[in-house]
Amino acid sequence: MAVNLTNYRHVQEKLQPFHAQLVAVSKTKPAGSIQALYDAGQRIFGENYVQEMVEKEGLLPKDIQWHFIGHLQSNKVKYIAPFVSMVHGVDSLKLLQEINKQAAKNGRVIDCLLQVHIATEETKFGLNEAELNALLENAAGLPNVRIAGLMGMASNTDDLAQVRREFRQLKALQVAVADRFFKGTDTFRELSMGMSGDFEIALEEGSTLVRIGSLLFGARNYA
Incomplete structure (x- = not known):
């Protein structure tokens, strides 16, 4: 399916x-669809699967900023560490430490976002507030990761009022964490929330980063 450039401009x-x-x-x-959106001016692309991301990185322009937005397993960090720009879904200290280790091997600093569980579904990954604070208290001494938000x-759900409450809760948590752990810095300022159906x-x-797929690329085929 062709890229929807009208929707791209609207977004x-x-x-x-x-x-x-x-x-x-x-x-x-x-890769051809990504190239079409790249040609329209887009530079940040998000992928959920390590192997697919590595393959595409090898085929596409080198100034693309690749964001890993899926659930990242520690044993696969090494494959994307040479080029990934940001990891959106860090949900454990172990994973953050592995990203730091692999970033150091590649002489890089990788931006990371800590994933917080704000939804009602138990299937979604993420930290609760207590786990988030505990991770941050133990995250010192990792020079090759930058916790960016x-x-x-x-x-x-179709209940947009609930969606708004959950987003508002996450923003309030970001402000509280920034005040407690990042006072006097400007590093902890990103908030990745919002997809095709709720990004507005x-x-x-x-939100400072919205993750939009189907509006731009059409429905996904997982067959």
């Missing part, structure tokens, strides 16, 4: 007043 117009950035979620989509996924609410509630 970019929505982002501008909020100074937010678009992560074009290109998982399961061919938080990431969360709202509940899969996410922007209103403080």
